[in-house]
Amino acid sequence: MSGCKPREEELQTTGGLAFSADTVKFDTVFTTLRTVTKRLWVYNRNPRAVSVDLVSLDNPATSPYTLIINGDLKQTANNLYIRGNDSLLILVRAQLKDNGQNGAAKALVVQENLNFRTNGQDQHVLLRSFGQNIYLHTNVQLPCNAVWTSDRPHVLYGSVVVGAGCTLRIKPGARIYAHAGAALIVQGTLLVNDPSDYAPGAGATDTVKATNANIVRFVGDRSGEAQYTTAPGQWTGIVLAAGSQGNVIRYAQIQNATIGVLLYNPDNKVQPSIDIQNTVIRYISGNDVSFAGAASSLGTGAGVFNIQGKVTATNTLFSDCYEYAVLGLGGSTALNFCTVANFPATGGVRKTQSLTFTDVVTNSAGAATTQSPVVSIQNSVAWGAIEDELYLERYDNYKASVSIRNSVLKTQLYAAEADVAGKPGLNNPAYANLVNKDPLFVRPLGGSFGDYRLGSTSPAYKHASPVGTVPDRDLLNLPRTRATPSLGAYESTKK
Numbered sequence: 141m142s143g144c145k146p147r148e149e150e151l152q153t154t155g156g157l158a159f160s161a162d163t164v165k166f167d168t169v170f171t172t173l174r175t176v177t178k179r180l181w182v183y184n185r186n187p188r189a190v191s192v193d194l195v196s197l198d199n200p201a202t203s204p205y206t207l208i209i210n211g212d213l214k215q216t217a218n219n220l221y222i223r224g225n226d227s228l229l230i231l232v233r234a235q236l237k238d239n240g241q242n243g244a245a246k247a248l249v250v251q252e253n254l255n256f257r258t259n260g261q262d263q264h265v266l267l268r269s270f271g272q273n274i275y276l277h278t279n280v281q282l283p284c285n286a287v288w289t290s291d292r293p294h295v296l297y298g299s300v301v302v303g304a305g306c307t308l309r310i311k312p313g314a315r316i317y318a319h320a321g322a323a324l325i326v327q328g329t330l331l332v333n334d335p336s337d338y339a340p341g342a343g344a345t346d347t348v349k350a351t352n353a354n355i356v357r358f359v360g361d362r363s364g365e366a367q368y369t370t371a372p373g374q375w376t377g378i379v380l381a382a383g384s385q386g387n388v389i390r391y392a393q394i395q396n397a398t399i400g401v402l403l404y405n406p407d408n409k410v411q412p413s414i415d416i417q418n419t420v421i422r423y424i425s426g427n428d429v430s431f432a433g434a435a436s437s438l439g440t441g442a443g444v445f446n447i448q449g450k451v452t453a454t455n456t457l458f459s460d461c462y463e464y465a466v467l468g469l470g471g472s473t474a475l476n477f478c479t480v481a482n483f484p485a486t487g488g489v490r491k492t493q494s495l496t497f498t499d500v501v502t503n504s505a506g507a508a509t510t511q512s513p514v515v516s517i518q519n520s521v522a523w524g525a526i527e528d529e530l531y532l533e534r535y536d537n538y539k540a541s542v543s544i545r546n547s548v549l550k551t552q553l554y555a556a557e558a559d560v561a562g563k564p565g566l567n568n569p570a571y572a573n574l575v576n577k578d579p580l581f582v583r584p585l586g587g588s589f590g591d592y593r594l595g596s597t598s599p600a601y602k603h604a605s606p607v608g609t610v611p612d613r614d615l616l617n618l619p620r621t622r623a624t625p626s627l628g629a630y631e632s633t634k635k
Contacts, residue, residue, distance in 0.1 A: 149223055152188040156261045157222075159183065164232050164254075166269040168364045170295050170317070171239040171248075172276060176362065177208075180265060182228040182256070192220040194257040195230070197267075203252055204236050205267050230254075232267060240273040245292040247272050274317075282308060284328075290314045290353075295361060296322040296375070304328050304383060312338040312354035317361040318375035318397070324358075325379045326387065330414075332356050333390040340391070340617045348391060348418070348617040360396035370587045372425035372462055373398045373441065380404065380412040380449065387414040395423040398441045403449025403471065406503045408511060411471070413450040418615050425462030425484075440492075442467040448501060448511055453478050455615040457629045458494070460484050460586055465494040469501045470511030475520050476608060479615075479628035481592040482524030483584055494524050497542075498533035512538035518608045521548040521579050521600055521628035528553050535562050545607045548574045548600050548627055572607070574599050574627075582633065593630040600627035 160181035169175050184190050197203045200215035208231035209217045222228050236250055251268040272293065279298035284306035288294050290313035297319045302308040306328040310316070318324075331337070333356055340348050348355070360374030368374065377397035380387055382405040394400040400421040403412045421443040442464035444451055448471040458465035458480045465480045466473060475495075482494045497513045515532070522529045529550040532542065539559075544566055554566040555575050567575040580598040583591040594601045602624045610622050614631035625631060 150188045155186040156258050158185050159265050163266040166234050169269045169271045170274045171236045175234045177231050177233045180230045184222040188224045192258050196255050198252045204234050206233050234269045236271040288314050300324050302326045302328045310356050314356050316358045319361050323376035323379050326384045327381045330387045332392050334388050356392040358394045363396050370423050372423045382409040384412040390417045392419045394421045399445045400424050400443040402445045405448040408448050411450050416453040416456050418455045420457045422459045446471045446473050455629050463492050468497040468513050470513050472514040474516040476518045478520045479592050480522045483586040493531035494529040496531045499537050514541045517544045517547050519546050519606050519627050523550045546572045548579045593633050596633050603627050
């Protein structure tokens with residue numbers, strides 16, 4: 141009837157509020173940096189409307205917490221009307237001010253109440269942050285001969301550059317968190333767990349597990365959140381510019397990047413080089429990536445993207461690369477006792493072969509040039525979710541510089557015993573490859589559930605007649621059996 145209000149709009153003078161959580165928690169907040177935004181729903185469970193007299197932080201003027209209340213950026217609000225059985229949304233984020241870069245490393249807990257007064261009733265929701273002070277590197281060229289230690293995390297914003305003629309040495313256990321779009325650009329030399337810094341034990345049980353405190357970790361700065369732990373493309377990656385030589389990455393994890401390691405030498409200048417050992421490169425994908433020094437977008441992602449550089453990888457696992465595990469445009473790529481296990485958590489997204497090589501290189505001016513790649517794959521496993529995990533584009537132009545031996549290969553293109561035009565016959569008995577023979581991983585699953593050690597009945601387990609150099613130990617630092625080492629990065633089925 142005219143002049144009557146619906147029941148839910150009638151104001152009542154009793155009753156309080158309900159909340160979607162009694163605590164809004166931020167885990168591992170890096171000081172001085174803004175956190176993600178979290179939601180707090182405020183519910184009026186009463187049948188009639190209520191007026192919220194006050195919403196306020198304990199210390200609104202100095203609080204590290206910022207509020208957006210009903211779409212408005214404000215630290216306090218008065219007389220908020222909530223209809224019966226309706227709700228109010230408050231967005232919360234934090235920015236802890238105490239960095240302490242010049243002081244001792246420390247963890248801290250910062251908490252404050254978000255207070256509500258309704259109908260004379262006071263209610264509170266706790267805002268809590270678990271903070272950590274950091275070394276923050278923002279769009280900076282590092283001092284020559286910089287050393288990064290493990291006493292506190294290193295956080296990358298924008299482009300962090302190791303200058304020509306300079307070295308960045310990253311010590312055992314260092315943690316590097318990269319913000320969206322960040323890149324570590326190396327014009328000089330990068331040494332990660334260099335042998336002079338880290339030599340694991342040599343006993344039969346001296347295993348270096350993924351949880352080992354000495355592993356150096358490169359991850360996205362949101363990887364601590366469950367939905368981002370295995371998410372790719374959160375930062376650009378490690379970029380080795382032309383002339384960057386003598387780079388070493390050992391006992392490391394590189395994940396959540398667009399490109400794990402990019403050797404960028406499109407104009408065929410001084411060849412960048414890197415030796416990768418006992419490393420895991422995973423959760424990788426890119427789309428139209430660009431960075432300082434690149435003339436244009438690269439348009440793709442890869443665990444290792446080698447543009448006319450020199451890559452040697454030993455005891456290295458490439459997994460969950462949503463595009464390429466290794467992409468070589470010219471240059472030299474050598475994989476020895478490596479495992480490619482490409483099972484992205486999102487099914488059906490992969491269209492590109494894990495290992496792809498070509499002699500076509502686009503220079504910085506956008507012109508196509510040809511530079512024959514040198515490709516060596518030995519004692520390795522190349523397996524994944526699609527039927528072809530190897531592609532040699534324009535193979536006949538550089539077939540003399542391709543050697544693929546004693547490896548497990550998933551391939552329909554090259555499954556014959558004899559070469560034909562444009563296709564090597566990789567099932568030739570002289571090459572000793574195991575073509576389309578399932579390596580029987582312990583758990584061939586995408587994401588954190590995957591376990592790419594070989595099962596005890598795997599055809600690659602304790603395989604005879606290795607070729608080339610047999611490393612003394614495997615990815616987990618367990619001893620290899622020199623006469624009959626297992627193929628791929630893992631020697632044993634035991635962790």
